[in-house]
Amino acid sequence: MNPETRNEVAPTLRVIPREQHSISRKNISKAALRVLYRLHDAGFAAYLVGGAVRDLLLGGHPKDFDVATNATPDEVKGLFRNCRLIGRRFRLAHVVFGPEIIEVATFRGTGEDGTGGEGDRHIVDGRIVRDNIWGTIEEDAVRRDFRVNALYYDISDFSVRDYVGGMQDLEDKTMRLIGDPDQRYREDPVRMLRAARLAAKLGFTIDKEAQAPFASLGHLLGEAAPARLFDESLKLFLAGHGLKSFKMLEACGLLKFLFPATARALERGDQALRALVEQGLANTDARIAEGKSVTPAFLYAVLLWGEVRDQAHGWIAQGFDINEAWQRAAVHVVGEQCQRVAIPRRFTFTMEEIWSLQPRFEQIHRKRVFRLMSHPRFRAAFDFLLLRAHESDSMRELGEWWAHAQQLPPEMLAAALGGGGVPVHEPTVSATAPARKRRRRRKPGGRGKGDSGGA
Template identity: 55%
Template sequence: MIVPRPEHNLSRANISENALKVLYRLRQENYQAHLVGGGVRDLLLGHEPKDFDVATDATPEQVRQVFRNCRLIGRRFRLAHVHFGRDIIEVATFRGSGEESDGEDPDRRLENGMIVRDNIYGSIEEDALRRDFTINALYYDIADFSLIDYADGLADLRAGRLRLIGDPEQRYREDPVRMLRAVRFACKLGFTIDTETERPLFELGHLLHDIPAARLFDELIKLFHSGYGLDVFEKLRHYGLFGHLFPATEACLACEDQAFPVTFVSRGLSNTDLRLRDDKPTTPAFLFAILLWEPVRRAYERLLGEGGNPIDVIQAASVEVCSRQQSLVAIPKRFSLPMREIWALQHRLEQREGKRPYRLIAHPRFRAAYDFLLLRAEAGEADSELASWWTRFQDATSQERASMTESGTKRRRSRSRRRRRKPSASASEVSG
């Protein structure tokens, strides 16, 4: 179905300048050029798109010939990225159906029904039917400003319905990440999932184990770091998908005690959602610290019961949980190391005497560890008085801070004098 310009609300005025440059330039070179996917969907819904993707009949190599600022990426799906400073316009060549392939074609390969390589090119009609959801298969043609709809995506968009193109089970098996995308779009757009599209979600979660752990990390950031993480968490658990991504956490959630740790995870995700909506800084390190804390806490209590220094024990518990999780979702070190620091600092936050609070408050992870403590206190898992003390300490004057830590300092000075039996001590010795 072709919808002419007067019959739809998508305007060039709302498309980014760089995306328009790509569209017009391809058109000038006699290639087809269409805005496609989430950008079209969001503009039709009145939302501001995060990205603008272009579809064309030009091959990636031909796109690179047109744009000097172009780089080709990907082996599984060959794509062209046209760079405008930090802004990147992704250009994809129309994908073909691959039905005529004899199964030995190096440009399209399946393993156990999952597409592991797909670089067979085709027509715009074939490309539309190869896309995942109907609402993502809408094309805006820069040639005449019309909308092209091959999969009844406009009807689903108006009905607030999320529907896969083709047989849902087959489409999920081709790429199991589509199950996570179904949850993400349902939460992001407030859409209902079509019954046939929804049914396999309860049964095919195990297919996520075949997805590279690094790719799952990227998908989880999109899921939990976009302002609707709490809704995502509840939907993933509803469909049984969460347990395939975080089995240790799910096992803890299944035997919750007085609503904890569900309360803690829910509060943490809600807090992250609020910060994102208020444009406050957030980090995946804090997000994963929330999601994995309960398995770490339980491992800590078990290992502590076997004897050992609390600082060493929390490190051992962190290693134990993270090593198992890493095979499922690969958390990069730039996030996993701060995450483990947040956990380690929870024990140090209990030490409020002498110079320790002064040293801790200067720690680069203090603020994240303090926010984490507040969440634990709100969930009833940590001492609320401890959280309140640290809140007061941060806002206190120098004299008030000295009073808050005075008793512990006096005791340490007394012990030091008895042990050393020296008539005097230097300032550095007392404060050290």
């Protein structure tokens, strides 16, 4: 960052003694405590810092614990045999305790030379590309993004150190940036997403000054690494507060920069689509709260459904085969989205299968019903079908039919489909599907690729 901008923030130390805050070592991981104590015993400053301190003060139970120290990465490595050094942009030490990793960062400096270290800072167009200038704890505090993330728990006396007003922001339930918002977002545009994510997670509001640059600088997210935005999207939607994060992104005007296809589809005013997206996010949050597994593929299929559906219907209206239409739509929408968020192929393949199976639910014929039920993605596609109940009464009835069909023994379902009477009335075709010309029936063996769910 420009040193002049750094100097606009004058750190003022406020020490909150042990008896005046709620952090207890019982709620800090044993691994983190071992790192803190060993650094302290070796004569180094050692602090728990960042989100762990913030969440502990709010009564939460952090999963990750980060440590800040005046020891350099090489000095940290010298103290821990179970340590590895990572990163070029920001040199860090990872101390590994089985499945738990404690990240140890050396205090970052604000000047061009800092107080030591490798003298390695590289800035391109106002954006920090590499930064390994060491400094003091005061400099480290003003280098952090939000004031609530710049609180330090001191293992030497169990106090909390606040240099930039983070404790006040916790009381106000407000996200405020440290320094000039415009400059901080230009340094790292992903901070805009972090503001929305943390506000949603904590139930905070975003300070007006911190939110003001979103409209003019949101486009900078398009220059962020797609792989990094994928990681950030997982934090937004798969950490147990996905629905709140989604609503916060919409309210802040950031959704269109991260998921442009989703924003476009919702702007068309389709309330059934909004209900599908919000219910899908709510269901994901509920599964996470219950400790159940979730997959990014299903959630991305939900977020991009509106655009895929509308494009597929457009191709069908132009006379394309239904399987080819869905395949074209999926390839186009996924391709556009992956330019923003690098969704791995193992997920996009599942998404495309979930979408391609949707029109096959409308084909209530004996062989096709059993073929669909044996498909590896049937369960995911069926769960997706249930989310579409808001589209129309016929779609709701279709979901009910398939739910009932799965409860029947195979022989009973086969008999019902074979002409002995369907268990419940056969559903009508979705009201959302566009009318299309009848095509000549193909000869056996001539089915399109979409029938296998590969679209």
